Amino acid sequence: MGILEVKGVGKRFGGLQALGDVNLSVQENTCHAIIGPNGAGKSTLLNCLIGKLIPDTGSVMFDGQSVLGRKPFEINQMGISRVFQTPEIFGDLSVLENMMIPIFAARDGAFELNAFSSVSSQKDVIERAEKVLEEMNMADKRHMNAASMSRGDKRRLEIGMCLSQEPRLLLLDEPTAGMARADTNNTIDLLKEIKEERDITIAIIEHDMHVVFSLADRITVLAQGTPLVEDTPEKIKGHPKVREAYLGESA
Amino acid sequence: MFGLDKKDTSLLMIVAVLTMFAPFILNPFPTDSGLAQFNAGYPDLMQRFVIFGIFAIGFNILFGLTGYLSFGHAAFLGIGSYSAVWMFKLLSMNIIPAIILSVIVSGLFAVVIGYVSLRRSGIYFSILTLAFAQMCYNMAYSVLGNPASSYNLTNGETGLQLLLDDPRVLGVSATADGSIPVTNLFGLEMRGSETIEMGAWSFSFSAGYYVSAIIMLLSFYIAIRVFRSPFGMMLRAVKCNQNRMNFTGLSTRPYTLAAFVISGMYAGLAGGLMACMDPLAGAERMQWTASGEVVLMTILGGAGTLIGPVLGAGAIKYMENIFSKINDTVLHGWFSFLPDGLEDFVVFVIHPFVGKGWHLTLGLVFMAVVIFLPGGLVEGGQRIMNLIKRRKKSDDDAAETQPAAE
The missing domain is CATH 3.40.50.300 (P-loop containing nucleotide triphosphate hydrolases)
Incomplete structure (x- = not known):
């Protein structure tokens, strides 16, 4: 089966x-x-x-x-995670933020109204995102705007985002x-x-x-x-x- | 401080100082000088600055973060005002219960309107919100405002007013001298104000302004927290790519609905405060032009930025109140030094842009900002800062290279 x-x-x-x-x-x-x-x-x-x-x-x-x-x-x-034909990423967000979103989704579920805690206090999520970025060899691009990367890098980021959710x-x-x-x-x-x-x-x-x-x-x-x-x-x-x-x- | 990083704390502090000293800052010209009409430091206008600031801050949480352009936010403003006035009529003249009720009621309306409107995005969402707001306006104007019917919630054309025979369970229907009691915060009267004369200048400090300003600072602080939270990040993600969000295991609908309700509550708070400063509510507050105004404020100041909406609200309210007061007599006064024929010509040219024509100036400014500064006034400020920094840097470079050249 x-x-x-x-x-x-x-x-x-x-x-x-x-x-x-x-x-x-x-x-x-x-x-x-x-x-x-x-x-x-x-x-x-x-x-x-x-x-x-x-x-x-x-x-x-x-x-x-x-x-x-x-x-x-x-x-x-x-x-189940999906990678698209044209990389679907969050273009206006930084690479690190792109990586944090799926980790938040995996940790908190489909919706979480955490409007009063700051992103920078979410140490576990940031750590995990940085780790995945390192695995993807993208750590040096973490503060780049995701839309400004090459197609290959966008694909790499998208795959990384999917993998971060294990x-x-x-x-x-x-x-x-x-x-x-x-x-x-x-x-x-x-x-x-x-x-x-x-x-x-x-x-x-x-x-x-x-x-x-x-x-x-x-x-x-x-x-x-x-x-x-x-x-x-x-x-x-x-x-x-x-x-x-x-x-x-x-x- | 307050769970903010250094940059946000200093931004909050700057805004706090500016609002607290606004009666001085906005009154730079001596009372008797010809420029005194450009002074904006009178209580009525300052209250409007901060109240519309709250309205725009809330609108920006929806439009700036998620990109959903609501064309019906004035409905919440009006609902907030009506709720507050009802609280004054039925319970007491203290503004706290009135504000609480206006936030709750507008929040409930936002849940319903948002739930339906957010089924669509883009232009369809805008049209749906516009339709809801117009429904609210017409209900308030006619159906629910017929003084003869038993469903008279809004008092129609006349607007909802306080009366001498209102029950006011926790207060008095009428004061000892037979007039309607005034709105207060545990005894502090909202319309009370103190005027200080300093040489040629006079500054007025009104209780109403300071109460509104403190509430505005509180709302601004909450908005910063929302912007910097994981929730705020999700809202920006909604604006970027809903498809990716869905396939990342996030449900976008509750996020957009939460943002819509939060911004609706902000609008309700602003409406409630308006009624606290001046306890009457009319349907015209809900008209679509009022919804358009908050869109203009946010875009003019800079959508998606923290301080932008406040700047935009200030700019538009300043033009509305100050530019509109410049009439032909004032213009003739300014240009009286010119030869007669030329004076008339100059006044003739400027006339359409001021006084009742201030909308024309606003339109031109708005067009210029949208075309040349898509990021609004905030982007303009940033560009100027960068220019200064670059100039300073090149000066430093020049200073460093000079000795070497000798």
Whole structure:
């Protein structure tokens, strides 16, 4: 039984069957990649996992509990953090403040009216934020405005923000999309490090095969809203069905 | 001090000193001089400075931190005033229960209006708050203000006033000489004032002003605490990126609602204080122009800064009261040294900008600030400080390099 169990999930947008009968099982402490050509339903599937969309059929269970019908912040509080295609950070806030917010959320829950205590007195949160920033090699940028950083650094910060909450499942939505080669390689190294050093399950949606084959333990290939095959990276590489889905029948 | 860091403590101290010595600072010109009309140190206007300061400080907690632009905050101001006057009519002329009731009642209204309006953001939120405020205004003006009906809560057009036959359970309906008792703080009359003559100058110290000023300082202190708290940080995060907040396990709705209610209570406090200084409440206090005014104050001073709203409130109230008093007679007096034809021409040119036309000047100033100083007057101040610092630094550099050049 995996930590994330997707059973028979289907989603229809008007006349378009975006997802039909998706079954997926992500095992604990592995990196599971979901790949597929454009329009395969990768993003729809991800949105069903984190509460942005509610599937028409099927069930999504995280650690034995259903996530369907829960709001995004409730799903996060269950232990799922998400990294977006374009880094979603708090642009007007400093890097340190960016890092403190998820730590506050993990410590105090979804809402806390602590309007009369000062931020600088929250020593435990600041310490933890500084520690995570050091792990991310960003300690020297702590007072920078988050919006003024490079794309690669923003991505690094976002991943750090997710990790600071010590999630059990980290969802990555095309984490290297639109990045320069050097930034992509840095991100791959960072994710590899995370995978090796922490007890964390990673589910990743990605276009870039280089990223997928350097990280994934298992790969699910999605085509036209249904999983085509699920296997180890070695076997996926040479799978005729996968080539067909990506390159068309003539290949 | 008071749980603030050094910088915030000194800011609070500066504001405290300025407000305490305002009767001197705002009266720089001798009473008989021609410039005496620029003196703003009379109790009525000083009270307005600090009360609208409170209003703007509260508005800034919502607009400056979360970015939600409410166009209906005057509703809370009016609700606060009506609550306070009712307390004077029914309970006693002491201002404490009146202020407490006005804060509570406006807070309750803010919960309801905020709960509905905050379902939308951006322009839709602004329109919803505007709609609520207009509803409140019209209810106060007509439906709940019909003297003939039994639901006469606001007394309509005339406004809610104190009467000789009000019950005032813990006080007297009428004083011994048959007049309406005055508002007080445990006996200290709000309208009482002391005038000191010092040479050509005269300074007036009013009890009402000092009570309002102390409450303003208290509100300012609370606002600093809110700004520096984790809660304040979350509100700034709401302004930045609600999506990230939701996916970080934070529920944005209670945060925005709390900010809305806090700022509504500030507005209620300001409205209540207004009624304490002058115990009558009219529906025009809730009109949309009054809501717009607090938006102008906050943006003019600098939204999201601590001191900005207070400066903005002061600037607008100063222009409203001082600029509007400059009429053609005054202008002719100023320019009488010019040849007749030229004098008339100069007065003709300046006329639209002063007196009843002060709104035109305000509009131009507002446009200039928004275009050239998006951070408001506070940004202007910062730029000047930076300029001075840079000049000082380059002077120092020059002084250091000179000996070497010899």
